[in-house]
């Protein structure tokens with residue numbers, strides 16, 4: 001029997017703000033960061049999880065992960081991994097810890113990190129990538145890991161069992177197809193708001209040459225700039241490539257439609273037009289900008305907000321995120337909701353590690369849940385993959401099926417120590433060379 005004998009939680013930050021990679025209307029200077037968790041076992045593999053953040057505040061999540069680790073039932077690893085539904089409830093519904101949520105913010109993301117690490121461990125023990133582990137679980141086992149609390153007015157355990165049971169039909173063929181053809185990706189690398197027009201146009205052309213059929217531009221700082229960038233991007237990519245836009249929550253509800261409509265119907269989707277909590281606001285914007293479609297979800301804090309967005313007919317694409325919610329357990333709930341309401345899931349990725357972690361859910365979704373690929377595409381941003389032991393691979397605009405056992409969260413130990421904040425060698429060098437003048441803890 002295996003025991004968890006420790007948890008290493010590290011504040012890892014990459015100095016991406018120096019190049020304005022990742023810049024948008026709200027996140028003007030992110031340092032892509034990870035509150036990084038290693039669950040250490042006494043024998044066999046360790047489990048890795050992480051929470052993505054934009055820099056400052058990463059230390060809060062690090063502390064929250066320690067609190068979440070302390071909530072783990074004192075059981076052998078095999079017992080924990082055999083009852084991940086119960087473990088998830090122990091972390092998420094703890095009678096004291098839940099006060100600083102409930103089910104939102106740093107506490108919830110911390111629970112997610114622990115659950116991601118446990119699933120990583122489970123997949124590694126099974127010798128399978130997470131998506132395939134999930135695809136090979138029985139419908140009953142899958143229902144057990146999902147927390148249906150506050151969902152049952154939209155979807156019940158019985159309906160979920162029906163969806164998973166239906167998903168067994170043709171599953172082997174879909175798994176084989178995923179391994180052979182991968183899954184469609186789209187790219188945001190061209191469209192960061194801090195990039196010059198020339199850089200954006202060059203990268204947009206490169207994206208098309210690389211086989212992507214959908215690109216995304218950040219918008220929302222200036223309507224004139226957005227109209228010009230949209231025109232330049234369209235000229236660069238030609239008529240057949242879809243162009244989505246992403247406002248990263250910048251607009252007031254009553255202002256959003258005028259801005260979006262100024263960009264015309266050439267926009268494939270508008271992402272995060274307003275506050276991620278504003279369900280009715282999203283529904284109103286969606287009505288006012290039709291036929292342009294609404295996408296949201298990277299900052300949707302739990303399955304209950306997704307439930308409301310679906311019930312209110314407030315979105316056309318659900319953008320799940322791998323580290324915002326309570327781990328694979330809650331993302332399976334999100335996939336179930338999307339399947340029930342007939343909405344495609346187009347995951348959010350980028351950041352650090354988000355591509356590596358989130359692809360598993362789309363692969364699993366096709367294998368067993370929605371069993372569909374139409375209008376479904378996974379975000380890809382080509383930053384920081386070199387730090388991961390099993391990085392994602394995108395070939396000709398398609399994510400290749402992850403093959404390494406686990407969930408993809410494990411980073412190289414050298415990368416973790418070099419970019420540990422604030423004392424890692426990478427940060428020391430930036431300081432001594434004068435590229436950064438001060439850091440928060442100086």
Ligand SMILES: [Mg+2]
Pocket residue numbers: 246248271272298348
């Ligand atoms: Mg976004």
